[in-house]
Amino acid sequence: MNKDVSRRHVLLVGSALILTACGNRGQNSAHSGGMYYVVQIGDTLSYLHRRSGLAVETIVAANDLSSAHLRPGTKLFLPGVSQLHEDALAARLDVVSEPQQVDAVPETAANDVSDHENIAAPLAGGYALVPRSAWTSRAVGGNNNPMGGVQRITLHHTGEHAGMGGLPDVEVIRRIESYHRNERHWAAIGYHYIVGRDAKIYEGRPAKYQGAHVSSKNANNLGVSVIGDFQERLPSPRQLAALSAFLDDSRSKYHVGRGGVFGHRELNKSICPGDALFGWLKHYRSA
Ligand SMILES: [Zn+2]
Known part of the structure; x- marks a missing residue:
């Protein structure tokens, strides 16, 4: 198959x-x-x-x-x-083509304060949350749309990035943001959260903005991506535990049931988040 x-x-x-x-x-x-x-x-x-x-x-x-x-x-x-x-x-990366509307929100520092500015990476449920400000000083671009509340969560993997295997997670995230901004002309990295291999969870695009992770279905949709390619194998137990705890916390925060967590492949034609991780997600939903 x-x-x-x-x-x-x-x-x-x-x-x-x-x-x-x-x-x-x-x-x-x-x-x-x-x-x-x-x-x-x-x-x-x-x-x-x-x-x-x-x-x-x-x-x-x-x-x-x-x-x-x-x-x-x-x-x-x-x-x-x-x-x-x-x-x-x-084909190598988790790429979606997103025609972004440009309901421009002025690009100011005040607009760009994230949910997590004051969190000094405490461990909560088995992961540490790292704010966007810890890996970039660049403000989110003006070409974004407000999220207006979260009603579902979509799980992704980043895919295998050639030459990125040996890089620290922060550097991988910087490169994805750079690709999404410079090549795709998006406001910021498309995902709201990125689950690192180090069991840290990095804030990507602040959740008050719509993401760019599922073509035409980004409204009210929180995008969570796991670093790696999970077509053939699962994330490490540590990375998977962090993902599981973070999904639990996010569902609780936004009042989303287990059935409200989707794999990217269920919303677009894509293999993302890979056969192995999608199998895990089905299990998570029925737990
Ligand atoms: Zn995806």
């Missing part, structure tokens, strides 16, 4: 920008001498180069582009291309 599912996953994730970003299925149409591609939020020329195999200069020339900055919604012609390669980076 793994092989089949993961192959499908790769294809689906690889096409996620086309299929889910704006519901514009069909606009990316093949053409006898090439294909058309509608630029999505976060696309860059180097990204299209990787996926089409065309040189950046070829894409620029074929579309008479005067700027290297791609505007979302622009229809580009990709000469000689019948199909885009899978998004190799997206």
